[in-house]
Amino acid sequence: MTAAVGDSQTILQTFLPTPQGAAIKFSCGSKFGVVFSLSTHLLTMSKVLVSDPIDQAGIDILSQVAQVDVKTGLPQEELIRIMPDYDALMIRSGTQVTKEIIEAGKQLKIIGRAGVGVDNVDVPAATRQGIVVVNSPEGNTIAAAEHALAMMLSLSRYIPDANASVTSGNWDRKSFMGVEVYKKTLGIVGLGKIGSHVATVARAMGMKLLAYDPFISNDRAEQLGCRLVDLDLLFREADFITLHIPKTPETANMINAETLAKMKPTVRIINCARGGIIDEAALAEAIASGKIGGAALDVFSKEPLGESPLLHLGKAAVLTPHLGASTAEAQVNVSIDVAEQIRDVLLGLPARSAVNIPGLYPDAIEKLRPYLRLAETLGNMVGQLAGGRIESLNIRMEGDLASVDSKPLVVAALKGLLYPALRERVNYVNAGIEAKERGIRVIETRDAAIRDYAGSLHLEAKGSLGDHSVTGALLGNDEIRITAVNEFPVNVPPTQNMLFTLHRDMPGIIGKIGSLLGSFNVNIASMQVGRKIVRGDAVMVLSLDDPLPEGILAEITKVQGIRDAYTVTL
Numbered sequence: 001m002t003a004a005v006g007d008s009q010t011i012l013q014t015f016l017p018t019p020q021g022a023a024i025k026f027s028c029g030s031k032f033g034v035v036f037s038l039s040t041h042l043l044t045m046s047k048v049l050v051s052d053p054i055d056q057a058g059i060d061i062l063s064q065v066a067q068v069d070v071k072t073g074l075p076q077e078e079l080i081r082i083m084p085d086y087d088a089l090m091i092r093s094g095t096q097v098t099k100e101i102i103e104a105g106k107q108l109k110i111i112g113r114a115g116v117g118v119d120n121v122d123v124p125a126a127t128r129q130g131i132v133v134v135n136s137p138e139g140n141t142i143a144a145a146e147h148a149l150a151m152m153l154s155l156s157r158y159i160p161d162a163n164a165s166v167t168s169g170n171w172d173r174k175s176f177m178g179v180e181v182y183k184k185t186l187g188i189v190g191l192g193k194i195g196s197h198v199a200t201v202a203r204a205m206g207m208k209l210l211a212y213d214p215f216i217s218n219d220r221a222e223q224l225g226c227r228l229v230d231l232d233l234l235f236r237e238a239d240f241i242t243l244h245i246p247k248t249p250e251t252a253n254m255i256n257a258e259t260l261a262k263m264k265p266t267v268r269i270i271n272c273a274r275g276g277i278i279d280e281a282a283l284a285e286a287i288a289s290g291k292i293g294g295a296a297l298d299v300f301s302k303e304p305l306g307e308s309p310l311l312h313l314g315k316a317a318v319l320t321p322h323l324g325a326s327t328a329e330a331q332v333n334v335s336i337d338v339a340e341q342i343r344d345v346l347l348g349l350p351a352r353s354a355v356n357i358p359g360l361y362p363d364a365i366e367k368l369r370p371y372l373r374l375a376e377t378l379g380n381m382v383g384q385l386a387g388g389r390i391e392s393l394n395i396r397m398e399g400d401l402a403s404v405d406s407k408p409l410v411v412a413a414l415k416g417l418l419y420p421a422l423r424e425r426v427n428y429v430n431a432g433i434e435a436k437e438r439g440i441r442v443i444e445t446r447d448a449a450i451r452d453y454a455g456s457l458h459l460e461a462k463g464s465l466g467d468h469s470v471t472g473a474l475l476g477n478d479e480i481r482i483t484a485v486n487e488f489p490v491n492v493p494p495t496q497n498m499l500f501t502l503h504r505d506m507p508g509i510i511g512k513i514g515s516l517l518g519s520f521n522v523n524i525a526s527m528q529v530g531r532k533i534v535r536g537d538a539v540m541v542l543s544l545d546d547p548l549p550e551g552i553l554a555e556i557t558k559v560q561g562i563r564d565a566y567t568v569t570l
């Protein structure tokens with residue numbers, strides 16, 4: 001059930017994921033008011049669990065709209081136990097959000113990661129359950145880049161060991177002869193946000209820059225003063241190598257015994273990205289045996305690190321406990337960024353940095369919002385017309401829509417298509433995956449030449465009970481119009497209770513349907529017939545004030561000339 005006050009109604013119906021309850025927006029003087037969940041007839045405030053240390057700035061934002069419980073360092077079993085109470089979970093890198101925790105989150109609508117990497121969240125499990133996962137893609141970029149640079153300089157000048165030596169009462173100037181970074185070659189693996197900032201600063205320090213990133217253009221690399229090369233060449237030529245990539249199946253163990261063997265014996269490796277990108281045993285062995293110069297590591301395969309050969313490498317290794325994002329500024333940034341998104345989702349608004357909603361970025365949403373409603377309505381209608389098992393959904397973007405990013409429209413159409421089967425369990429997060437799991441083939445086509453309306457959408461569902469199509473467009477003020485049903489032209493707004501008939505266009509048929517509905521006390525609000533030729537096949541679309549009583553469809557199909565009849569409830 002979804003209930004809303006004032007203008008938030010549409011937004012809530014459209015965007016609130018898995019609303020086991022309903023969200024109500026109240027105005028109470030603060031910017032957003034308070035969010036309540038209405039479940040089993042009880043009005044309760046939304047609850048957010050913060051399970052890692054998060055800057056107070058974010059907690060203050062969340063407290064305006066929800067009850068916030070800060071409970072850090074909880075064991076998995078305890079998290080699983082308390083998860084059913086919460087609508088949102090906010091974390092840093094400490095909490096491992098496993099499938100079990102997600103499945104326990106029966107009310108959970110959003111997981112907010114106050115940082116970049118979401119590798120501590122089982123995103124596929126969250127997606128499957130329709131839970132939005134958001135992160136803060138830029139809040140700690142500078143902090144992480146500066147940490148990598150600090151690590152590079154610390155390692156090249158042995159600062160941690162020199163400091164330990166002085167604080168132990170020594171004055172040893174011979175043991176800490178370092179190297180300069182000026183005119184040395186820095187190999188940057190991953191030229192995204194953090195890698196780019198590292199490049200900018202390293203260039204200013206007079207370093208020569210090589211970069212490997214298969215998803216970055218030569219132009220962008222050139223702008224940053226980097227030469228894009230293949231990984232092999234980067235490994236062979238770099239004096240320093242710094243990693244700024246996510247951990248993925250492709251990047252796991254990217255630095256291993258074999259790749260280490262290609263590197264200069266003086267090379268120093270910096271990893272402030274993710275543990276597991278380096279084979280730690282192979283790295284420790286390469287440093288201990290003098291095959292490479294050293295390493296500075298902020299991230300590890302297992303955190304906390306515990307016993308490891310990396311602990312016994314003296315000044316050739318600089319280790320920090322995942323501090324890349326640990327600056328006052330970054331923690332405020334990520335906390336606010338993620339708290340705002342959690343607040344928005346609890347209020348039924350879209351999240352700006354959802355990692356598991358395909359193509360639904362704020363700009364796209366704003367531009368497409370009326371068309372998303374259109375796609376969802378048409379999906380819902382065509383699904384109900386087709387009935388049975390849907391084998392494929394063909395979505396044709398027509399007119400102006402032929403040139404827009406179709407992903408959000410496809411997701412919206414699938415959400416509508418699956419709504420009759422899954423009700424509130426389907427949302428923008430899981431519509432794609434739910435369709436795929438049901439074996440529904442999605443075919444997208446475009447036709448800019450169809451110009452009956454500025455932009456229209458045509459959906460055709462092929463299913464076990466037959467094929468049906470609906471076309472729709474928007475009138476000037478964003479009003480939805482159904483403009484064709486099974487290729488028969490009509491012009492009707494969608495309404496809550498609709499009846500469609502496929503029939504032969506012949507005298508008296510409309511009257512018969514009217515009388516029949518009247519005999520069941522069903523009031524007709526409007527009626528329209530679409531036909532291509534006089535006395536040929538036709539479609540009748542009726543808007544009804546009341547839902548059709550049980551059994552009446554069968555009666556309608558007995559009327560002479562009626563081939564089929566369908567109800568659609570929106």
Ligand SMILES: NC(=O)C1=CN([C@@H]2O[C@H](COP(=O)(O)OP(=O)(O)OC[C@H]3O[C@@H](n4cnc5c(N)ncnc54)[C@H](O)[C@@H]3O)[C@@H](O)[C@H]2O)C=CC1
Pocket residue numbers: 115116117118137140141144189190191192193194195212213214215216244245246247248250251272273274298299322323324325326
């Ligand atoms: N130590 C810490 O506390 C922090 C660590 N990080 C980590 O730093 C890493 C980079 O973060 P951002 O720069 O914000 O991400 P980003 O997404 O802006 O950049 C990542 C880059 O890696 C590239 N890439 C992906 N797969 C690749 C592959 N197989 N080979 C080469 N390049 C590949 C992408 O094209 C992209 O340009 C992430 O793993 C993130 O989790 C981020 C913040 C703090």
Ligand SMILES: O=C(O)CCC(=O)C(=O)O
Pocket residue numbers: 092093094114115116117118140322323324325326
């Ligand atoms: O939350 C943290 O301190 C870690 C940050 C991080 O690793 C990330 O943002 O990817």
